Each structure stands twice: as C-alpha cells, then as structure tokens.
C-alpha cells in the first residue's frame with residue numbers, strides 16, 4: 413500500500429516521505445502507538461517506497477520488479493519478525509543477525525520490520541541492541557510497538573521514535589467500512605468508537621462477531637408490550653447467549669455501556685447527538701423515551717459492576733443473568 417492510500421497520520425507520513433525523498437533516513441525507527449491504529453500500514457508504505465526501482469517518483473510505480481515482488485509478499489529484502497507465541501525470542505534475533513551478514517539481494521535497501529517489539533524480553537532486546545548499535549549498511553529497522561508495555565530504554569535510545577495517535581472516529585469508521593463492506597455506517601461508526609479510533613482493533617472485534625449479539629440484545633431490551641413473565645424469559649435467554657460467547661464478552665459489555673452512555677447523553681441534552689456525527693443515535697432515542705435519567709445511570713452502573721465481576725472470574729452465566737435482569741427492567 414503506497415503512502416497515498418494511508419488514511420490519517422498526516423504528520424508522520426509527511427515526515428517520512430520527506431526523509432525518504434531527500435535520502436536522510438535514520439537507520440532505525442520505532443513506531444509507537446495504540447494497537448491497530450495503522451503503524452504497520454505506514455511501515456509497509458515506507459518499504460514499498462524503498463523497494464520501487466523506478467527512482468524519481470514520489471509513489472511506488474507498482475509495475476517494476478521491486479514493486480511486484482513486494483506486493484506478492486516475496487521481496488527477498490523484506491524481513492518481518494513477529495512474536496512466536498507471546499514474545500519475540502532471542503533465537504529469532506540470532507537468525508536475523510545471520511541474514512543481515514549478507515548484503516541486500518536486490519542491491520538497494522533491506523527493510524527489517526519487527527512487529528510487537530515491546531514483547532521482546534531483556535535477552536532478545538539486548539541481542540537486537542547490538543545490531544542497532546552497529547547496524548550493517550543498507551538496512552532500515554522499523555520497530556512497531558504498542559504503548560501497552562514499555563520498551564527497553566536502551567533500544568529506545570537507538571531509534572527515532574514516531575508517535576501514532578488514534579484516528580478521528582469518522583475516519584476510522586471509513587477505514588473499517590472499506591475493509592468490511594457488510595457493515596452499515598452505524599455499525600462501522602460504533603466499532604470505530606469502541607476501538608478508540610484504532611481501525612485494526614475494530615476489525616479484530618468485527619472478526620469476534622459480537623455486533624450481531626449486541627443488536628439482538630438491544631432489540632430484546634427495547635421490545636414493548638410483553639408480559640412480566642415474557643420479559644424475564646427474554647432476559648434469561650439473552651444472558652445465556654452472552655455467557656455462551658467463547659471470547660468477546662467484555663466487548664459486549666463495552667458496547668452496552670456505549671449504548672446507554674449515548675442514551676444518557678441524549679436524555680441530558682436532547683438534540684445534542686443530532687449534531688454529533690460520532691453518536692450512535694438511532695437506538696438511543698427509543699432508549700431515552702423508555703427510561704428516565706436515573707434509570708439510565710443505574711443501568712450504566714450495572715454494566716460496570718458486571719464488567720468488574722467478570723474480571724474477578726465470577727460465574728459468567730450468573731453475571732450475565734444479573735446484568736440482563738437489571739437492564740431489561
């Protein structure tokens with residue numbers, strides 16, 4: 413993917429393009445920022461630029477051997493390291509060192525992408541540090557790290573750090589919709605909000621398939637004209653569906669919190685959401701008519717309590733039942 417197709421991150425992209433075109437690249441960069449925000453996408457755009465042999469153009473030409481090899485995933489000078497299991501191991505760094513003993517095959521630059529670099533333990537980190545201290549010529553190191561875990565300071569000191577901030581919700585929603593055309597606008601926006609403006613994370617949520625269940629729950633909560641017995645039956649049914657999720661129950665709680673938060677906001681300031689493109693308005697309107705302010709805030713508290721109970725490993729079935737009976741009232 414060339415730079416022209418990277419959405420957002422304008423400052424980082426402009427800086428890197430400038431460095432690429434005037435040949436003043438450092439030998440190592442660390443892209444730091446929340447997971448799924450687009451760091452790897454930008455790293456790949458840099459690689460695409462470097463591998464294009466049609467010098468002089470700002471964008472990769474897409475037709476030269478370098479472009480074609482990189483696009484097919486077979487460029488001999490693109491090395492990508494991912495964690496094996498939960499971390500990047502010292503053996504992976506040792507293997508990398510052996511590969512770097514040779515000059516790049518195509519005669520240009522070699523790009524070494526180290527994804528989730530924050531997972532390196534001290535041993536692997538120190539091994540990589542030696543490479544960064546005396547980098548073999550014609551190699552560009554691109555380290556990608558989420559902010560969740562701190563990096564070894566010695567590695568940080570050897571890299572130019574470029575920080576990536578979350579995207580605006582509307583932009584994140586556009587990217588999500590591009591990748592998942594089956595989502596409608598509202599779903600894409602909801603995922604963008606829930607992921608905190610990190611489209612990669614949102615797409616992972618989409619893959620966990622929690623949205624259909626969320627929609628089912630909201631429909632169940634808002635249905636009118638049922639007997640008391642039917643309401644309890646519906647709550648228990650939805651609770652079972654929730655508890656049966658293999659993963660993503662925490663995401664369902666997050667989505668419910670978002671729904672009630674918008675309904676609360678809508679009740680506090682009617683019409684405020686009409687001017688807020690990031691709001692999940694459609695369903696929060698009936699919720700506002702159905703429940704008053706204090707009921708809505710009770711429901712928010714019930715969701716928080718359920719999330720805490722889940723984190724404490726309480727019985728999932730029970731947590732979901734208690735929650736649904738409180739929400740459906």
Ligand SMILES: [Zn+2]
Pocket residue numbers: 463464465466472473474475476477478479
């Ligand atoms: Zn090219």
